[in-house]
Amino acid sequence: MKIQAINGFKDILPDEVTRWQHIEQVTRDIFHRFNFKEIRLPILEETQLFARSIGQSTDIVEKEMYSFTDKGITMRPEATASLLRAFIEHGMHVQQPVHKLYTIGPMFRHERPQKGRLRQFHQLDAEIIGAVEPEVDAELMAMGQLLLAELGLEASLEVNSLGCPQCRPAFRQKLVDYLEKYTDQLCGDCRRRISTNPLRVLDCKNPNCRELVNDAPSILDALCTDCDEHFARVRSSLDLLGVTYTPNPLMVRGLDYYTRTTFEFIARNLGAQSAVGAGGRYDGLIEELGGPKLSGIGFAMGIERLVLLLQEKDKSESAPRNQVDIFIAALGDQATLKCFQLAHLLRKTGIRAGMDYSGRSLKAQMKLAGRLGARFTLIVGDQELQEKKAGLRNMQDQSQEDFSLHQTPEETARNLKTIITESLPVNERPDFTRRQI
RNA sequence: GUGGGAGUAGCUCAGCUGGUGGCAGCACCUGGUUGUGGCCCAGGAGGUCGUGGGUUCAAGUCCCAUCUCUCACCCCA
Known part of the structure; x- marks a missing residue:
């Protein structure tokens, strides 16, 4: 079914x-x-x-x-x-x-x-x-x-x-008197309208009726x-x-x-x-x-x-861009859990964060980040996790630098929030009042 | 309620006078790059051809019915 x-x-x-x-x-x-x-x-x-x-x-x-x-x-x-x-x-x-x-x-x-x-x-x-x-x-x-x-x-x-x-009643009667003289020239619908709703004849689409209506009494004169x-x-x-x-x-x-x-x-x-x-x-x-x-x-x-x-x-129905501020790409089980936690902390601070849990290739995750219109992508692999660092890629200018993971997760989230916010023109920065972790 | 048009992949559509469903486009997945998006290239997945009957050796294609969508009438934002 x-x-x-x-x-x-x-x-x-x-x-x-x-x-x-x-x-x-x-x-x-x-x-x-x-x-x-x-x-x-x-x-x-x-x-x-x-x-x-x-x-x-x-x-x-x-x-x-x-x-x-x-x-x-x-x-x-x-x-x-x-x-x-x-x-x-x-x-x-x-x-x-x-x-x-x-x-x-x-x-x-x-x-x-x-x-x-x-x-x-x-x-x-x-x-x-x-x-x-x-x-x-x-x-x-x-x-x-x-x-x-x-x-x-x-x-x-x-x-x-x-x-x-x-x-209106007087006008209505005047109109009916006029229309009844031309009953045979009106369309079927209008013949019916004379008794049900004579005013409706005035906006009939039938060319013959329109012609007749042109010389009909006008409401504005009545x-x-x-x-x-x-x-x-x-x-x-x-x-x-x-x-x-x-x-x-x-x-x-x-x-x-x-x-x-x-x-x-x-x-x-x-x-x-x-x-x-x-x-x-x-x-x-x-x-x-x-x-x-x-x-x-x-x-x-x-x-x-x-x-x-x-x-x-506007025929161009462009897909919505910039649905997230940052995408977090994780490689490996350890990194995925770490990033899972980080994404939630970012969202609590007011940042729109995207992530994929299916363990797909970095290439696939980068593609997803691009599709979501992410401004930044944080790349966290298991080996980098050992060294307490990650790659932070700016998706617009394709630059990438190291990002330290030495602080607590909360501090890390705040640092990322600062970087993201400062990358925006002042008038486009979101209002983060009351969003603290 | 009345009349016209149309139903083929998630979307947009080819498919001629019946003869095995398209190297079709977009989108999706994978690879080209052992861990880096958009462009490009290669490959892959995806379908009871709306549904049910009929004609035929053979039906997406012809016929009938039915459902759905759509445009218009009526009416209305």
Whole structure:
């Protein structure tokens, strides 16, 4: 029986993890600059939470959730609902008026996998709760754009407003009236959408539908006074921050809870999945979930999609170099035991030490040292052990000198640590505070 | 859920109209150097050709089924 990972679930192998760590590091750095705090959330929630927030009739809730139907719980398909549940549950709104929170982790949706889409995928998710001002919308988008920029990625930002419960229903009706005149020219999917989710027709990929949609009523013409003013201030705020963006009145979001501002970061090279990140405002949702009457806005980026873009940009996936500071090559049983002990002492001092116990030839051990990117190799043979010395080879300049083994093992380790540390430029020296032997 | 493409060594892939699985590349191991890495040279190891049936004297190759992966639709980060 051959056991393998199930469809749509992927292992992230060590070489690739380096990229993930880089993305997470840049994300935390930027989010902290914007004064966001991390929150860590459970993966399982009551099914009701998602049904009520994302929308009972959305595809996600209707057919894509991993649910334990006998227990009424579901693996989260997105982060916002869980985050708001935690926010409400812990009464966080009484601590301060505005909360900026982020979380990073896996999400689960039972869709057919394809490029940039998996059944377990990962998002970094940022939410601002308790602020209704348009400047907040702009700040959040600016943060997303800065993140992409600092990762070295290019993506365009498209922005729209979906209105609010005051103005959207009227627009929806107007749109349905328009579409029904052209039912026979729409694709099959769109004919279905007229009754299920007419706004979806706006971003259909079918050329005929796109043609028709061009002359359809625009949501931006149908906004109520408050929404219209909000959107105008979002745009002027983006301009003030120097954020480049494109208004796109045809952009629709899939989750029911969005109101007013919605946006997507669009990238090339992602196959059919062009959105690397997306988000929007959800002004009624917190109350809907039983919380206080507070506004919110947030976005999520797909980490797998960021990884794809980074791979595209930098095709050379060079193996990680310099995994150890020093490699210890032992020849003979006596020397092996001595080196075994020394390697552990070095590691206790904070030095990354590598060693091989299989008694292979010096040549093989040198090769291993080279592969690990060791800066130094300490060569200890049984005969040298008698003379209390070893060879210390600098792997970069190929020089080699004698190294005394007359001191205690602890002193030997400290001496090696000093040599290794002093071989590094000052700004690359590790912080060895609290690591003493 | 619907449609296309693909499964041969750890990875990337050759393999023509059926006739013994490749001196293939990368990676790995050993040797060239009785104890010195990267480059080079030589050698070695590694496979139920996704799986199961069928046609045939003979199937990696043709046919059917099935599984898996992949791209796209739907939908979405």
